[in-house]
Amino acid sequence: MAAPTLDAVLTGLAQKGATGSLRVGKDGILYLTRGRVSYAECADTPGVEDLLAASGRISPTRVREARQSAGTGGEGGDLLVREGVLSRGELQFCVLGATLDASFFLLESALPHQQAAPRTRYRDGDTHWLGTHWFFDVPGLFRECGRRRSRLDGVxxxxxxxxxxxxxxxxIPGKHVxxxxxxxxxxxxxxxxxxxxxxxxxxxxxxxxxxxxxxxxxxxxxxxTGPEPGAPAPPEGPPGSGAPPPPEESPGSGTSAPAGRSQGASALPKRASNAAPRVVVRHPEAGQSAGQGAGQGAGPAGTSAGLPEVSGDPADMNLLIRLRDALEALQ
Amino acid sequence: MIGIEDCLSEAMSIPGALDAILVDHTSGMAVAGEGVQDPARSALGLTEAFRATLDGIALSSADGTAARIEDVIITTDTSYHLIRPMEMMFDGPLLICLRLDLEHSNLALARRRLRTITHQLIAH
Structure with a gap:
């Protein structure tokens, strides 16, 4: 195999409906059950064992014992549920959370340097000691990791x-947080x-x-967020990111980071173009306050090319009637 | 004791239920859904709605202590949205969000049923 990417390997295994474990370099392992990812471990992320221990529900020693008594049958999760350590729903949520967390870092670490893709080794039939409690289809897993990435970048x-x-x-800069x-x-x-x-x-x-x-x-x-390495602006993004990042995600920011950023950049021109019609709208008031002569003189020149200004006053009504008559005469 | 998918079908059996979705509030991910057309989109919207509620209530609570929300009820012109957070063992909360027909549901009953279902999901 000429160093295929992790994506390619995983997609291939999914298509074959494989059941087994895929070791990804030294970083972690993905477990597949009939072509779907059922568990993932990553050196950087806490696994279900760590989360269980951190929750205080069960000691690390008891987790180890459960693991040993579960053996290779992959019944460890059921054992923990039967013992009342956690409910089935909690186990499923725990497994799906840990799997997504690990996948995010495993797939992410594989992405930037695809040339030097991590070495993968597949062991057919291998199962995780917890057993199978949740599935992700492979394209869905990639999608979710991408969504998580853009959520991070949106923040x-x-x-x-x-x-x-x-x-x-x-x-802190403010008074209240x-x-x-x-x-x-x-x-x-x-x-x-x-x-x-x-x-x-x-x-x-x-x-x-x-x-x-x-x-x-x-x-x-x-x-x-000081720029230790040398860049003056906190975010290393393109010039458009000069505006501070949005404090909260807008509904559209789930799509991608660049979208969020260009949204911020386009806000300025948008506001500028909105300002122009607002001047026109304000004009009748300006005419009232600044004197009619001045208002009428300045307004049309600034807004439209030579067309007469129209308002509710009788002079304008007369103008409109004259225009209508002239148009009718043309026919 | 029930699992995540049973919990959804239980929620859908509540009279007047239109659709139901489970959302991981931290990541904004749709965990599972029934009757929801675009789960990813719904998950994002519901996450934001719940976050806004949390922030708003936290700011407005008189004693300034942490706010704990039992559930959120939103009434629109056609339906009720019930959002109920479940504290999981780690991370979370997991939100169960149920949409009910305004005319054909009993809000008090639905709230009680949803509470029972969530207790079953995290009971051990």
């Missing part, structure tokens, strides 16, 4: 904070040395949610 369009230590500002639970945890755990991924591990939260919280905090102006 704060620069990726530079993703890998840097999180440094909250000692003093509303935080989400995730943002609170990030701020409390941030020690100016831990990166978002490290914070996620510490907090037992998905890495993606932590990344999102960090970018939201940056967008709210609560983090040091």
């Amino acid at each position: 704060w369009p620069s990726a530079e904070l993703d890998t840097r230590p999180v440094v909250p500002l000692p003093r 509303v935080l989400t639970a995730a943002q609170w945890e990030v701020l409390l755990a941030a020690d100016a040395t831990a990166t978002p991924v490290e914070l996620a591990r510490r907090l037992g939260r998905p890495a993606y949610s932590t990344l999102l919280a960090v970018r939201e905090l940056a967008s709210a102006g609560l983090l040091a």
